[in-house]
């Protein structure tokens with residue numbers, strides 16, 4: 001290849017892309033000038049020095065020509081870009097803005113209500129020991145209450161927690177010498193549950209726990225009412241029914257009036273889907289902390305008493321936003337989610 005041939009190849013490139021192809025052909029790893037330089041070593045010793053000098057000269061010439069052409073082509077490209085008129089009225093690229101999930105909105109509101117009442121937020125692990133999830137809460141291995149909270153067991157005996165009540169145990173153990181306790185603990189729980197409009201195998205709970213001297217069921221009731229009015233608005237009615245939990249005594253079930261049917265149980269002449277026609281929504285369980293549970297964590301049940309409660313924020317979100325099927329919350333359905 002002569003210097004003239006190199007020059008013609010380089011100036012023949014009419015765009016930066018074409019020039020890159022020429023560059024690879026000439027001085028790339030397998031380019032012709034690179035090969036030529038490599039072959040010098042195979043020549044008889046007498047020819048090597050002049051052939052080497054020639055190969056180097058051509059290579060340097062090629063590099064200089066490539067550099068020059070690159071500058072020319074780039075200048076031309078910039079010029080043509082600048083001379084294209086800029087349309088300031090063209091529609092811009094719209095960025096899709098994310099937003100809070102409806103269940104997160106409800107959790108934030110709940111936390112805000114409790115924060116105003118002097119509660120702090122406590123956290124606990126989603127994979128829990130059987131002791132924290134059951135035994136310490138007065139639910140021995142053979143207790144029928146375990147059936148209601150059947151779940152998936154992991155190797156080694158741990159389990160995805162079936163409720164947030166284990167956080168009570170962890171927090172009381174860590175703060176038994178630092179009473180009173182006032183906490184809420186939001187988080188995910190898992191159960192072996194058939195899905196329907198009101199149930200799902202994974203859902204959120206928010207647990208509450210208060211331990212102090214002289215805490216009574218009246219304190220619990222007032223707290224639950226304040227919470228429901230804070231989240232669902234003035235006029236929300238609260239109903240407590242007797243229930244049973246091994247870790248509270250007495251135990252209650254808390255219902256709030258259904259806002260879809262306004263507590264009547266009927267929508268457009270048909271039974272209300274959300275509350276199954278009862279007019280009430282079961283939101284969770286509560287009760288006075290069982291003395292044995294206090295003893296299990298080393299708190300004196302003669303001097304101290306407390307209450308605890310556990311709720312499903314999805315249920316509360318369903319009431320608040322008029323959603324008839326809690327499964328919607330966990331479907332990747334943007335038509336639904338974009339409404340919040």
Ligand code: PHE
Pocket residue numbers: 162163164165207245248284285286287308309310311
């Ligand atoms: N852990 C109970 C449940 O998941 C709710 C509960 C919490 C009941 C605290 C009493 C006290 O159903």
